[in-house]
Amino acid sequence: MPPANPPKVGLLVTCLVDLFRPSVGFAAVTLLERAGCRVTVPSQSCCGQPAWNNGDRTTAEALARTMIQAFEGCDYVVAPSGSCSGMLRKHYPELFRDDPAWAARATALADRTWELTRFLTDIMGMDTAIPGFAGTVTYHDSCSGLREMGVKEQPRRLLASLPGVDLTEMQGADVCCGFGGTFCVKYPDISTHMVTEKVEAIVATGADTLLAGDLGCLMNMAGRLSRLGHDIDVRHVAEVLAGDPDTAPIGRAEG
Amino acid sequence: MQPHSADFPARAADALTDPDLRRALTKFKTGFPVNRARAVANLPEFEALRDAAKAVKDHTLSHLDHYLEAFEARVRDSGGHVHWARDAAEARSIILRLATERDARLIAKGKSMVSEEIGLNAALEAAGIKAVETDLGEYILQIRGEVPSHIVAPALHLSKEQVAADFRRTHTHLPPDRPLDQPTDLLAEARGELRDVFLNADIGITGANFLVAETGSTIIVTNEGNGDLTQTLSRCHIVLTGIEKVVPTLADATLMLRLLARSATGQEITAYTTFSTGPRRADDPDGPREFHVVLLDNGRSALLGTEMQEVLRCIRCGACMNHCPVYHAVGGHAYGWVYPGPIGAALDPALIGVKEARHLPNASTFCGKCESVCPVKIPLPKIMHRWREVEFERRLSPPSVRQGLWAWALFAKRPRLYRLVTAIAMRVMGWMGKEGAFKSLPLAGGWTGTRDFPAPQGRTFQSLYKDRRHG
Amino acid sequence: MDSRSAILGRILAAAQAGGRDEGRAAADVAARLASPPAHPTPGRVKGLTALGLIELFTKMATAVGAGVERVADPARVPHAVADYLSGLGHGLQVRIAPDPWLRAIPWDRRPSLSVAFGRAQAGDQVGVTTALAGVAETGTLVIPSGSDQATSLLFLPRIHIVILPLHHIVGTYEEAWHGLAIRQQARGLGMPRSVNMVTGPSRTADIEQTSLPHAHGPGRVQIILVGEPDPATA
Numbered sequence: 001m002p003p004a005n006p007p008k009v010g011l012l013v014t015c016l017v018d019l020f021r022p023s024v025g026f027a028a029v030t031l032l033e034r035a036g037c038r039v040t041v042p043s044q045s046c047c048g049q050p051a052w053n054n055g056d057r058t059t060a061e062a063l064a065r066t067m068i069q070a071f072e073g074c075d076y077v078v079a080p081s082g083s084c085s086g087m088l089r090k091h092y093p094e095l096f097r098d099d100p101a102w103a104a105r106a107t108a109l110a111d112r113t114w115e116l117t118r119f120l121t122d123i124m125g126m127d128t129a130i131p132g133f134a135g136t137v138t139y140h141d142s143c144s145g146l147r148e149m150g151v152k153e154q155p156r157r158l159l160a161s162l163p164g165v166d167l168t169e170m171q172g173a174d175v176c177c178g179f180g181g182t183f184c185v186k187y188p189d190i191s192t193h194m195v196t197e198k199v200e201a202i203v204a205t206g207a208d209t210l211l212a213g214d215l216g217c218l219m220n221m222a223g224r225l226s227r228l229g230h231d232i233d234v235r236h237v238a239e240v241l242a243g244d245p246d247t248a249p250i251g252r253a254e255g
Numbered sequence: 256m257q258p259h260s261a262d263f264p265a266r267a268a269d270a271l272t273d274p275d276l277r278r279a280l281t282k283f284k285t286g287f288p289v290n291r292a293r294a295v296a297n298l299p300e301f302e303a304l305r306d307a308a309k310a311v312k313d314h315t316l317s318h319l320d321h322y323l324e325a326f327e328a329r330v331r332d333s334g335g336h337v338h339w340a341r342d343a344a345e346a347r348s349i350i351l352r353l354a355t356e357r358d359a360r361l362i363a364k365g366k367s368m369v370s371e372e373i374g375l376n377a378a379l380e381a382a383g384i385k386a387v388e389t390d391l392g393e394y395i396l397q398i399r400g401e402v403p404s405h406i407v408a409p410a411l412h413l414s415k416e417q418v419a420a421d422f423r424r425t426h427t428h429l430p431p432d433r434p435l436d437q438p439t440d441l442l443a444e445a446r447g448e449l450r451d452v453f454l455n456a457d458i459g460i461t462g463a464n465f466l467v468a469e470t471g472s473t474i475i476v477t478n479e480g481n482g483d484l485t486q487t488l489s490r491c492h493i494v495l496t497g498i499e500k501v502v503p504t505l506a507d508a509t510l511m512l513r514l515l516a517r518s519a520t521g522q523e524i525t526a527y528t529t530f531s532t533g534p535r536r537a538d539d540p541d542g543p544r545e546f547h548v549v550l551l552d553n554g555r556s557a558l559l560g561t562e563m564q565e566v567l568r569c570i571r572c573g574a575c576m577n578h579c580p581v582y583h584a585v586g587g588h589a590y591g592w593v594y595p596g597p598i599g600a601a602l603d604p605a606l607i608g609v610k611e612a613r614h615l616p617n618a619s620t621f622c623g624k625c626e627s628v629c630p631v632k633i634p635l636p637k638i639m640h641r642w643r644e645v646e647f648e649r650r651l652s653p654p655s656v657r658q659g660l661w662a663w664a665l666f667a668k669r670p671r672l673y674r675l676v677t678a679i680a681m682r683v684m685g686w687m688g689k690e691g692a693f694k695s696l697p698l699a700g701g702w703t704g705t706r707d708f709p710a711p712q713g714r715t716f717q718s719l720y721k722d723r724r725h726g
Numbered sequence: 727m728d729s730r731s732a733i734l735g736r737i738l739a740a741a742q743a744g745g746r747d748e749g750r751a752a753a754d755v756a757a758r759l760a761s762p763p764a765h766p767t768p769g770r771v772k773g774l775t776a777l778g779l780i781e782l783f784t785k786m787a788t789a790v791g792a793g794v795e796r797v798a799d800p801a802r803v804p805h806a807v808a809d810y811l812s813g814l815g816h817g818l819q820v821r822i823a824p825d826p827w828l829r830a831i832p833w834d835r836r837p838s839l840s841v842a843f844g845r846a847q848a849g850d851q852v853g854v855t856t857a858l859a860g861v862a863e864t865g866t867l868v869i870p871s872g873s874d875q876a877t878s879l880l881f882l883p884r885i886h887i888v889i890l891p892l893h894h895i896v897g898t899y900e901e902a903w904h905g906l907a908i909r910q911q912a913r914g915l916g917m918p919r920s921v922n923m924v925t926g927p928s929r930t931a932d933i934e935q936t937s938l939p940h941a942h943g944p945g946r947v948q949i950i951l952v953g954e955p956d957p958a959t960a
Binding site: 013017018019020021022023024025026029041043044045046048050051052053054055056057059062063066094143144146147148174175176178179180181182183184185186187188189190191192193194195219220222223224226227247248250251252253254 | 264267268271580581584585617618619620621622623624626627637640642643644645646647648652656660663664666667668669670671673674677680681689690691692699700701702703704705706707708709710711712714715716717719720
């Protein structure tokens with residue numbers, strides 16, 4: 001039952017979804033609407049995480065101000081990403097610690113910012129996803145989602161509600177895949193080592209599809225899986241929860 | 256010790272292809288973490304202890320001057336001496352003076368990372384004083400001329416075959432055909448060699464895990480008993496440690512001890528925990544005649560009052576590196592200095608400079624595992640992040656990073672331009688990547704060298720969404 | 727400026743910059759030193775009877791490789807020591823801490839034992855001590871130095887035998903500290919030179935991360951509990 005006064009949810013699309021995989025954004029919209037939300041997509045660019053992570057506070061601040069203004073009218077900000085939602089929730093308040101007026105605005109926004117699957121379950125009370133996808137899947141816990149945004153059992157609970165989906169846990173699902181934003185290009189050797197170990201854990205499950213909640217990690221793991229010749233589909237968990245079996249997996253040609 | 260942290264990428268690359276190291280690290284990453292998880296599960300109060308320990312350390316650090324003075328006064332009351340060292344050179348000269356005044360020829364050493372930090376052994380050797388490491392791992396490393404690769408398990412990177420070869424090369428007074436195949440053979444041989452050192456040392460030097468202001472006690476924690484033989488049998492016990500190790504009371508130290516071994520090795524407590532307070536009393540049957548404590552600053556006090564202050568809560572358990580996927584990949588030597596892993600990435604820039612150590616805080620995915628297991632809840636990623644800011648502010652980041660950020664920010668700060676440019680770029684990229692992924696891409700060799708790069712679907716979400724709403 | 731002043735001065739400057747109330751700081755520290763807050767303690771010992779503590783102590787000490795046995799009274803101790811050593815095929819020369827209670831044990835009941843008192847000598851194979859406390863939470867022995875206790879006995883011999891009166895078993899480290907404070911006060915002494923917590927025999931995992939017993943300290947720790955549990959508290 002949709003609530004009488006549906007909350008206005010601003011979708012934080014995230015750069016990677018906006019640019020590389022719009023289907024994740026549409027899946028998020030579908031799920032949020034199904035959960036009874038009024039979805040709005042404020043005009044947006046980037047949350048500033050690449051600048052923040054590389055120590056460029058000035059640029060991060062400028063981008064954060066734009067985002068705060070863009071989303072201030074929303075009851076909630078929700079992102080199909082633990083990393084980008086974590087940037088708003090954990091780091092925007094730190095960013096403005098010397099600017100009380102902006103700090104207050106940043107904190108107010110941070111308190112209303114959620115990762116998608118946690119928002120759907122813990123805030124909107126969704127307990128069944130939208131059927132349509134079938135397969136054996138394994139789920140990787142993205143670091144920011146797990147440790148900054150408290151995402152662990154929520155996506156698994158929603159996956160368990162899908163009749164055709166069978167979840168097999170991998171060894172060390174909570175171990176970093178080696179993406180780490182610019183880390184993966186600044187220290188490619190180490191990053192490759194980490195993602196190779198992750199790939200071994202994924203392959204060992206025998207699952208035919210890998211899921212996660214962050215597109216950065218997914219592109220990293222998909223890129224390594226395909227380079228090593230493993231025929232495993234990679235998808236954002238939102239696409240599966242929204243019952244979208246038609247979009248081609250990450251890194252695969254359409255049709 | 257001379258830092259090599261600026262060479263981190265090359266050292267890491269070597270580490271990734273070293274078969275002995277790979278074998279050691281494969282074993283390592285499932286050993287300590289599993290033991291720690293079990294120890295934590297067996298102590299339901301563990302989380303409450305972490306919060307209490309953090310509070311104790313925060314309180315102590317904000318009153319560090321008072322607690323150090325109280326500690327000093329109690330050491331004096333018990334007949335001991337306290338020496339203050341601003342930096343590594345001063346700490347070395349204090350210990351050299353103590354050794355020379357006592358005409359010391361042989362020094363037994365318990366495990367001390369601060370001793371590595373100040374390069375003590377080389378200084379003693381230059382003065383003609385033989386200093387022998389007595390912790391088994393440290394002893395092996397001293398023979399090899401290596402430095403520890405882990406703050407708790409210093410020789411974890413070595414195989415028993417390597418150790419056996421080192422013992423054959425060094426212990427030439429023993430029969431050459433003796434069996435050294437089993438770890439127990441190696442242990443027995445080292446035990447025999449070091450027994451004479453314990454019995455004949457003029458001075459024993461140990462570190463300290465904690466200092467207690469209430470009593471003037473220094474605390475060491477070991478499993479081998481080497482630290483105790485070092486400090487009990489020699490005439491003079493010198494404790495070398497950092498100023499941040501002090502806690503107010505025995506009760507506070509007890510709290511810390513409940514966390515230390517569980518976090519480090521997953522033991523409930525180590526075999527030996529020793530509280531040392533002053534020299535031998537008049538009617539004691541044994542113990543050192545002299546007791547000296549050398550308190551080292553070496554950049555620590557400069558962290559007080561900064562956002563990095565929290566790193567001084569560290570109790571050197573090593574849990575952060577035990578759980579770090581980057582440490583698991585490259586091991587400790589890649590970091591190029593005394594303190595590797597996440598704690599090194601957070602601490603080393605303060606001790607050896609941001610320029611030398613700049614790679615260390617960058618070589619992290621900010622996965623946050625370290626902070627989640629730290630017994631005193633040091634926000635390690637936050638501190639690493641702060642060092643990245645210092646690096647950027649001081650213009651020490653490589654030009655590629657600075658220019659890349661600048662170019663990206665140019666668009667990202669202008670949403671309309673951003674949407675326009677990205678919409679075109681993704682169309683082009685999507686069309687070029689019809690196969691689904693790129694095998695190589697200009698300027699993205701770091702990625703496509705080992706990974707395919709998934710192609711974009713073609714249109715941006717924002718443009719599609721706009722069409723859908725208005726279409 | 728001397729180093730002590732320089733270091734303390736830098737710490738003070740940072741504290742003041744951070745807004746520490748200098749009017750209160752010294753008093754806060756004095757107050758905290760005088761009465762530290764109570765920290766959480768392991769629930770595993772809470773509500774245990776004396777018998778329960780003995781069981782937990784035995785379980786924890788055994789888990790880390792110590793041996794634990796019980797005798798009813800001190801007169802049985804020489805037999806327990808001799809039988810333990812004979813069982814290992816070991817010689818019967820023992821070096822015993824100069825503790826009045828240990829001295830009072832009728833060692834001559836077992837003439838084959840060769841007994842000497844004092845600190846450990848280089849060739850000693852067996853050290854015998856008592857302990858101020860056996861702490862149940864981890865099976866830990868708390869052994870302070872003093873005129874009656876030589877620290878070398880805990881580390882130099884190959885075998886460490888601890889004769890522990892049953893009523894010395896307590897729940898937590900805090901209780902052991904409390905016991906130490908009372909004892910030192912009664913003797914008119916402050917903190918002893920050394921307080922040793924011993925939990926099982928010495929070991930190392932420095933070769934290939936494999937735990938091996940008998941590093942530099944004793945390879946065996948045998949705890950002989952002496953007495954009957956007090957029926958009033960059991």
